[in-house]
Amino acid sequence: MNVFPIIPASTKAWWFIAIICVILAAVFVLMLYVGYSFQNSKVIVEGDRIRLVGDLWGRSIPFHKLELAKARITDLGKGSEYRPRVRTCGTGLPGYASGWFRLANKEKALLYVTRRDNVVYIPTTDGYSLLLSVQEPERFLEMLRQSGA
Numbered sequence: 001m002n003v004f005p006i007i008p009a010s011t012k013a014w015w016f017i018a019i020i021c022v023i024l025a026a027v028f029v030l031m032l033y034v035g036y037s038f039q040n041s042k043v044i045v046e047g048d049r050i051r052l053v054g055d056l057w058g059r060s061i062p063f064h065k066l067e068l069a070k071a072r073i074t075d076l077g078k079g080s081e082y083r084p085r086v087r088t089c090g091t092g093l094p095g096y097a098s099g100w101f102r103l104a105n106k107e108k109a110l111l112y113v114t115r116r117d118n119v120v121y122i123p124t125t126d127g128y129s130l131l132l133s134v135q136e137p138e139r140f141l142e143m144l145r146q147s148g149a
Contacts, residue, residue, distance in 0.1 A: 038096040041112050057099045068145050071122040073137045081105040
């Protein structure tokens with residue numbers, strides 16, 4: 001029997017594998033962070049602003065940019081005009097939606113939604129709305145209205 005070995009591949013193949021492994025590790029870490037975030041997201045009312053804390057879409061929004069007179073508690077069921085329709089840049093998992101979405105009424109919205117009922121809807125003066133699944137939505141809205149007045 002005669003054996004003819006294949007010429008070994010260049011180190012370029014190893015570099016390619018290493019790059020793929022780094023990308024996969026980064027995606028894995030990102031997924032762990034998202035998993036942590038959907039269990040620990042929150043809205044902090046502080047001073048003259050609210051702060052959305054959670055995954056990649058958190059931000060600080062001053063009260064003067066919130067249209068609190070138009071804010072309400074809504075249900076995102078099938079017929080709702082506020083139902084998220086298209087995710088433009090965000091996280092969408094069963095039971096968790098965060099980031100930027102287009103609503104059924106074509107409005108742009110920043111979501112932190114874990115339940116479809118009793119969602120706080122707050123329009124802003126910046127051309128988008130907030131949809132937030134907070135505990136005690138009535139108390140949250142009342143606190144915002146008192147703080148933002």
